[in-house]
Amino acid sequence: MEQLNTWFTQLLADNEIFTAQTIGYYAHGLANTAQLVLLSLLIGLMLAVPLAIGRSSSRPWVKWPIFLYTYVFRGTPLLIQLYIIYYGVVFVDGIQDTWLWLILEKPFYPALIAFTLNTAAYTTEIFRGAIKATPRGEIEAARAYGMSQAKMLRRIVLPSAFRRALPAYGNEVIFMLHASAIASVVTIMDLTGAARFVYARFYAPFDAFLFVAAIYLCLTFGILYLFRYLEKRLLAHLKPQT
Structure with missing residues (x-):
């Protein structure tokens, strides 16, 4: 009977x-999470x-x-970059007496700075490799057409x-979505932070974290579908004609 009562209480x-x-x-x-990742x-x-x-x-x-x-x-x-920016900004001399402190004292903006600098570094290398892979014939054709360097870059x-x-x-977009889970360590109520709050309140780790994992999974599949659609549209000319 005691076990039955325990099971019923847990069910409720x-x-x-x-x-x-x-x-x-x-x-x-x-x-x-969406605001942090998108920005x-x-x-x-x-x-x-x-x-x-x-x-x-x-x-x-x-x-x-x-x-x-x-x-x-x-x-x-x-995570280390986030800690340095979030906790290190306090030790910058005089910053608490400036208008910047009104922004940086909120955890969202240090997290935004850390995430932006991190994704910018990865995206820079992604685009650098893509620029370097530009076929030589395209560049020579643009020069032969009389395009300037700026116009050739743009067009x-x-x-x-x-x-x-x-x-x-x-892949970088998906990585940033998953990496956003660490934002909760600086008290941002993101998806993972919400799961931690629900877990702390109801002591149900499986329900709280499996639900948020399902949300991340749905978002990931949505991003995959979006980029596959873009690849299909923008890279259609590379497919062999049947």
Whole structure:
């Protein structure tokens, strides 16, 4: 009888996990995760394009500082970068007396900075490789047509490089989605943070974390479908004609 009562009590507790309130926590966490990932990817992409062009330059004073930046951020864990930015900003002399402190004291913005710098480093190398892989014939044809260097980059090199970089960049987007789970360590209520909160309240780790794992899985499949669709549209000319 005691075991039956224990089982029944646990069953009731399990049923209380997915209430409107707890689903609201997950929804809030999903919104924070989406905002953090989308902003970091967007800003990181905007930074990565000029950095990739500079990284492909033949001028040492241009490419080597960019190489050092990408080497450091790709060679160290994102969690360590997040800790350094989140906790280290406090020790910058005088920053607490400036308007920047009103922004940086909130955990979202240090996390955004860390995620942006990390994804920009990876995306820079992805696009650099795609730029370097531009067929020599396309470049020579553009020069023969009389295009300037800037126009050739804008109309020939970058569109071609973007199409080649699309599969690798899709993997980077998925990596950033999964890496966003560490944002909860700096008190951001993301998806993983919501699961931790539900677990701490109901002591149900399997229900809390399996549910959030299912959400991540659905988001991952959605991203995969989106990039496969883009690859199908943008790389259709590379498929052999039957």
